[in-house]
Amino acid sequence: xxxxxxxxxxxxxxxxxxxxxxxxxxxxxxxxxxxxxxxxxxxxxxxxxxxxxxxxxxxxxxxxxxxxxxxxxxxxxxxxxxxxxxxxxxxxxxxxxxxxxxxxxxxxxxxxxxxxxxxxxxxxxxxxxxxxxxxxxxxxxxxxxxxxxxxxxxxxxxxxxxxxxxxxxxxxxxxxxxxxxxxxxxxxxxxxxxxxxxxxxxxxxxxxxxxxxxxxxxxxxxxxxxxxxxxxxxxxxxxxxxxxxxxxxxxxxxxxxxxxxxxxxxxxxxxxxxxxxxxxxxxxxxxxxxxxxxxxxxxxxxxxxxxxxxxxxxxxxxxxxxxxxxxxxxxxxxxxxxxxxxxxxxxxxxxxxxxxxxxxxxxxxxxxxxxxxxxxxxxxxxxxxxxxxxxxxxxxxxxxxxxxxxxxxxxxxxxxxxxxxxxxxxxxxxxxxxxxxxxxxxxxxxx
Amino acid sequence: xxxxxxxxxxxxxxxxxxxxxxxxxxxxxxxxxxxxxxxxxxxxxxxxxxxxxxxxxxxxxxxxxxxxxxxxxxxxxxxxxxxxxxxxxxxxxxxxxxxxxxxxxxxxxxxxxxxxxxxxxxxxxxxxxxxxxxxxxxxxxxxxxxxxxxxxxxxxxxxxxxxxxxxxxxxxxxxxxxxxxxxxxxxxxxxxxxxxxxxxxxxxxxxxxxxxxxxxxxxxxxxxxxxxxxxxxxxxxxxxxxxxxxxxxxxxxxxxxxxxxxxxxxxxxxxxxxxxxxxxxxxxxxxxxxxxxxxxxxxxxxxxxx
Numbered sequence: 001x002x003x004x005x006x007x008x009x010x011x012x013x014x015x016x017x018x019x020x021x022x023x024x025x026x027x028x029x030x031x032x033x034x035x036x037x038x039x040x041x042x043x044x045x046x047x048x049x050x051x052x053x054x055x056x057x058x059x060x061x062x063x064x065x066x067x068x069x070x071x072x073x074x075x076x077x078x079x080x081x082x083x084x085x086x087x088x089x090x091x092x093x094x095x096x097x098x099x100x101x102x103x104x105x106x107x108x109x110x111x112x113x114x115x116x117x118x119x120x121x122x123x124x125x126x127x128x129x130x131x132x133x134x135x136x137x138x139x140x141x142x143x144x145x146x147x148x149x150x151x152x153x154x155x156x157x158x159x160x161x162x163x164x165x166x167x168x169x170x171x172x173x174x175x176x177x178x179x180x181x182x183x184x185x186x187x188x189x190x191x192x193x194x195x196x197x198x199x200x201x202x203x204x205x206x207x208x209x210x211x212x213x214x215x216x217x218x219x220x221x222x223x224x225x226x227x228x229x230x231x232x233x234x235x236x237x238x239x240x241x242x243x244x245x246x247x248x249x250x251x252x253x254x255x256x257x258x259x260x261x262x263x264x265x266x267x268x269x270x271x272x273x274x275x276x277x278x279x280x281x282x283x284x285x286x287x288x289x290x291x292x293x294x295x296x297x298x299x300x301x302x303x304x305x306x307x308x309x310x311x312x313x314x315x316x317x318x319x320x321x322x323x324x325x326x327x328x329x330x331x332x333x334x335x336x337x338x339x340x341x342x343x344x345x346x347x348x349x350x351x352x353x354x355x356x357x358x359x360x361x362x363x364x365x366x367x368x369x370x371x372x373x374x375x376x377x378x379x380x381x382x383x384x385x386x387x388x389x390x391x392x393x394x395x396x397x398x399x400x401x402x403x404x405x406x407x408x409x410x411x412x413x414x415x416x417x418x419x420x421x422x423x424x425x426x427x428x429x430x431x432x433x434x435x436x437x438x439x440x441x442x443x444x445x446x447x
Numbered sequence: 448x449x450x451x452x453x454x455x456x457x458x459x460x461x462x463x464x465x466x467x468x469x470x471x472x473x474x475x476x477x478x479x480x481x482x483x484x485x486x487x488x489x490x491x492x493x494x495x496x497x498x499x500x501x502x503x504x505x506x507x508x509x510x511x512x513x514x515x516x517x518x519x520x521x522x523x524x525x526x527x528x529x530x531x532x533x534x535x536x537x538x539x540x541x542x543x544x545x546x547x548x549x550x551x552x553x554x555x556x557x558x559x560x561x562x563x564x565x566x567x568x569x570x571x572x573x574x575x576x577x578x579x580x581x582x583x584x585x586x587x588x589x590x591x592x593x594x595x596x597x598x599x600x601x602x603x604x605x606x607x608x609x610x611x612x613x614x615x616x617x618x619x620x621x622x623x624x625x626x627x628x629x630x631x632x633x634x635x636x637x638x639x640x641x642x643x644x645x646x647x648x649x650x651x652x653x654x655x656x657x658x659x660x661x662x663x664x665x666x667x668x669x670x671x672x673x674x675x676x677x678x679x680x681x682x683x684x685x686x687x688x689x690x691x692x693x694x695x696x697x698x699x700x701x702x703x704x705x706x707x708x709x710x711x712x713x714x715x716x717x718x719x720x721x722x723x724x725x726x727x728x729x730x731x732x733x734x735x736x737x738x739x740x741x742x743x744x745x746x747x748x749x750x751x752x753x
Contacts (some may be wrong), residue, residue, distance in 0.1 A: 040728025082524075130557065133547060162552030164525055167662055214525045214550050220518035257506055257733075260517045305515075309508035312515060362680050409679065411579060439579075443545040445515045 014027055060304035075136075077126035078441035080352045081440040084118035085435055086111050092428040099198050099423045101375030101392030102349060103289050105277040106201010106233040111190070111432070112261055117142055118434065119184045121152065125441075131160045132141075137183070152183075152205060164214040173205045175212075176246045176266040177323055178301040182205055182446070188320075189403055190417050191433040193353035194371040196398075199234060199297065199326045206232040206244065220262075222250040234295065234326075237274030244270035251447075252303075257310040261303060262447060276335075277388065287337050287353060288387035291345060293330010299323065303447070318357045334387055343381035347390065350374050363407050369398040397423045411438045478614050481523055481554070483532035483542065484511050485732035486593040486605075486741075487564060488520035491531055491670065493628050493737065494607050498617050502527075507729045508706045512583065513535055516545040521696040524549035527560070530611055531606065534563025535570060537590035559612055565590055567605040569596040571659050583678025593729060595660035596636050596742060603628060635739050642746045650696055654681075654687075654712060654723070659729065661745070670696055672702070673711045680710040690718045700749075724748055 088094070094110035096277060118141075137153035155170030173181050179196065180203055192202045204221065212224035230234070230243010237243070238244035245268070252262030275291040300323045307316035328347040333340065351373035359365040377390045386389050405415040412435075419430040465647060482488035482502045488503035495501065502523050505511050511533070514520075524530070524545050554560040568589030577586055591599045605624040610619050647666040654673045661671050662745055669694060675685040698721035701712045705725050712723045726748055730741040 039471070107652075130555075157547065159555060160552045161550065164550040166547070166550045212550070214521065214548070216526050218522060219523035221519075250518070252524065254517065254519035260519055262518045310506065311509040311513070311514040313510045313706075314708065350619075380546070409579075409582075442539050445513070445540045446544060447515050447517050 001079050005157075008127070048113060075126075077136075078439055079122065079124050079438040080443060081122070082119070082121045082183070083219060083435075083437040083439070084120050084185050085116065085393065086118045086190060087115050087433040088113055089431040090428055092426050096426075098389055099194065099302075099373065099397050100395045100425070101390060101397070102198040102373065103277040103291075103375060104197070104201070105275065105391045105422050107203070108192075108197040108201045108278070118436075121183065121185070123153075123183075123230075127159065127422045128156065129409075131158065133157045133159055134140035154177065164216060165210050165442040166211075166214075169208070170205045173203065174228070174246055174268070175210065175224055175250075176226075176268050176297065177299050177324070178262075178264065178303060178320065185436045186443075186446070188318075188357050188367050189369055189401055190415065190434045191419070193322065193369070194373050194397060194399055195322070195324050195353060196421060198351060198373055199278065199324055199349060201233045204232070204234070206230070206235070208242070218253075220250070222248075224248050228363040230273060234275055234297075235270040235273045236276055236293075237272070239272075243273065244268065252312075258306055258308060260305050260310075260447075262301075263303070264301045266297075266299040268299070270295050286337040287387065291328060291330060291334045292333070293328060293345070294326045295326065295330075297324055299325075305447075312359075314359075314362045316359045319355070319359075320357075321352065321354045323350070323352040325410075326350070332384055332388060332390075334384060337387075341381070341384045341387065343379040343384035344421045345377065345379045345385065345390070347377040349377075355401075365407060366404045367402070369399075369401040369403075371397075371401075373397040395425055409444070412436070429446060450671075478528040478610070479526050480529045480531060481527035482732075483530070483538050484593070485730045486599075486738060487531040487533070488732045489676065489730040489736070489738045489741075490599070490603055490606060491610070492530075492732075494603065494621055495610055496620070496624055496626050498614065500621060501651060503732045506733055507727050507731050510706055512540060514538070514541045514708070516541045517550060520545055520645075521548045524554065525551050527551060527554050528579050529560050530554040531562045531564065531608070533565055533590050533592060535565035535587040535590035535592070536748040537565075538587040539585075559609065562606060562609050564598075567601050568592050568595075571663060572656060580676070582674070582676030584676075589656055589659045591657050592660055594658050595664040596632070596639060597664060598660055599738060600629070600636075601633060635742070639742065639746050642750045646699075646752055649699040652693070652701045654701075654707055654716065657704050658702060658726070665749075670698065670714070673701075673715065686711060686714060689715065693719060700724050702726055742752055 010340050038157060048334060050146045070182065081303070084434070090113060090426045094113060097110050098104065119139055120141070121137055123135065123137045125133070126136045134156045135153055141148055141150070143320045151171060155168050155172040157168040158166055161167065175181055179187065180200070196202055206228035208226055208228035210224060210226040212222055215221040220239040224247070226246040227242040230237070230239040235244040246266060248264060248266040250262060250264040254258070254260045269282045271291070271294045273295060275295070276287045285363065287442040302321045304319040305316060326349045328345060330345055332343045351371070353371045355367055355369035357367035374394050374396060377385055379385045399419055401417060401419045403415060403417040405413055407413050415434045417432040417434065421428040421430050466717060469508045477498055477500045478495070480491045480499050480549035481497065482491055482501060485503045485507055488501050491499055492501045504520055504523070525646060532542060552558070555685055563589065570592065574581065574584045574586065577584060603625065611621050643665040648668060650668050650670050651662070652673065653669055656672055656677050658699050671689055673681040673686070673689070675682060698719050701716055701721050701723045701725070703709060703712045703725055705727050709725060711722060716723045726745050727741060730736050730738055
């Protein structure tokens with residue numbers, strides 16, 4: 001029994017020695033000095049407590065006006081209103097706009113001639129509780145004389161899963177592209193890249209779920225997947241389960257203090273969809289092309305940014321490149337045609353844009369962009385494909401754009417943009433003057 | 448059941464040795480600290496020494512209002528055990544997004560892993576009303592609290608408590624480091640106070656409301672700022688007004704932080720004859736500078752030109 005005690009005592013002492021020795025050696029050798037420090041620490045801790053008491057006193061006595069509001073409104077979400085408008089000038093008729101090899105749908109159309117309201121929207125967001133964040137965005141736009149209200153986002157996101165996991169649910173912009181996740185007012189140009197216009201109808205969102213995971217590594221690595229209802233363009237139709245899904249990987253990091261980058265790849269698939277393109281008028285009757293079949297998209301993007309010393313305020317440079325390719329396989333029908341015109345469709349469409357934005361002064365920036373699309377579409381009846389706009393007839397749609405903008409503050413921007421647009425065989429000169437103002441909550445500085 | 452005393456002895460020895468090994472492993476594992484600004488990185492490093500791995504999201508040459516939620520920052524925030532930031536909305540443009548993207552629940556606001564320095568000091572410049580016409584106003588007051596040495600002392604005490612709370616195993620180590628820092632800082636403060644005596648009551652012009660806490664501490668009198676309202680660039684009309692307004696005043700100096708353009712300051716210097724002083728905005732943490740070395744530098748620049 002005695003031996004047992006000795007043994008345990010030895011091992012406990014051993015343990016205490018090894019664990020404490022490191023700390024001990026770092027302590028000051030002088031024991032008196034240490035006691036003196038202990039007293040000082042206690043005195044300071046007491047001062048903190050006094051300070052805390054002071055602060056709560058301040059709040060109750062109303063010295064600090066920002067904290068005086070005590071009402072339910074204090075819990076109102078952060079609200080920001082975007083006021084956006086454009087003046088557009090074209091050489092060609094914007095109603096004639098088309099992209100040979102691409103049947104257009106969604107919101108793929110040009111802003112009307114002259115003055116028009118652009119993409120004004122209201123966003124509300126806040127923490128719901130300690131576990132969820134919520135965001136709600138409605139866009140209000142006028143379309144052919146009618147005011148349309150569109151629910152663009154209504155989602156919740158988890159805050160408390162931890163370990164790098166986040167789940168988002170509701171309606172939201174898909175993470176399948178870099179630009180796709182930004183609201184149009186945050187874009188560097190007034191209009192969407194041609195490839196976004198051609199295959200997403202400007203931008204892709206739907207109702208569903210997203211799960212993402214950020215790895216605990218020095219280099220940023222994010223893996224994620226989304227499932228959607230599949231009702232929204234470029235999918236379509238009713239689906240009992242998930243109508244479309246995506247998978248994405250993003251990576252990125254810093255190079256020194258002045259450079260940073262992000263690169264991503266994504267995949268989108270939707271099976272047995274019914275995709276309706278925007279109709280076109282044909283001798284008084286609207287023939288709407290309908291695609292039924294399977295579709296998938298592969299995307300890749302690269303972002304690079306530079307700012308002197310990493311200080312973005314006064315000067316920075318941003319390079320942005322995205323590439324997408326879409327494969328469609330199925331049946332094409334011209335609805336309301338008489339007799340009903342049908343064809344098989346095997347379509348491959350791909351394109352990219354590259355842009356460079358230079359903020360050369362605190363309040364001024366300029367940017368250039370180049371777009372290019374390709375397509376290779378085949379079917380049993382080429383006349384039907386031609387009617388739908390899917391025959392490129394040897395034309396390669398390209399567009400070159402240049403933009404300059406004045407940014408007096410983080411909340412206002414006035415922009416002038418010129419496009420040399422060769423989307424279709426008739427080259428167009430397009431000029432936009434755009435204003436974008438933000439009222440209310442401070443927007444996030446997303447990468 | 449009979450247990451052989453020798454077996455028991457061996458078992459106990461093994462258990463205590465295992466516990467011992469585990470203990471030393473956990474004592475060596477360091478906490479990851481993500482500091483939004485270099486001053487808090489330097490402070491955490493001083494208190495935490497080699498028990499903390501400290502990363503600063505910004506440098507002294509970056510405006511902490513205007514940072515983007517870069518992938519590199521998300522990766523760092525993902526692995527953080529403790530976030531040390533100024534708070535008071537200084538990082539409102541990027542930190543909330545960064546935290547949401549990182550998926551790290553331990554450093555959310557309200558968690559022990561989230562430390563906002565501005566919560567521990569009395570703040571100046573709390574706006575009477577909130578209006579964007581007034582520029583970059585922060586509802587909670589001026590967030591550049593690190594420019595007063597008194598504030599550093601208050602934040603250091605609170606940060607020491609927080610680090611100890613998160614890593615109680617190293618309490619003695621942190622306490623010793625903190626006590627040394629506190630003693631040295633108080634000594635330095637006496638010296639800075641002596642230097643600041645010559646600044647008391649001096650009329651100055653600043654570029655931004657960056658040095659409010661320093662001005663209050665040193666008793667300097669800020670006549671005007673070059674920015675018409677915080678965060679808005681000095682306009683020529685505002686500068687012309689300033690020139691007129693200040694023509695009868697005796698200006699000791701014009702101060703700006705190193706990361707903004709010195710052109711508006713130089714212009715006013717030509718008009719008034721007052722010297723321009725560029726002050727390092729904060730500690731050069733990445734370059735190995737400490738808080739007191741930085742403040743020595745600031746004081747020397749201020750008194751050297753008077």
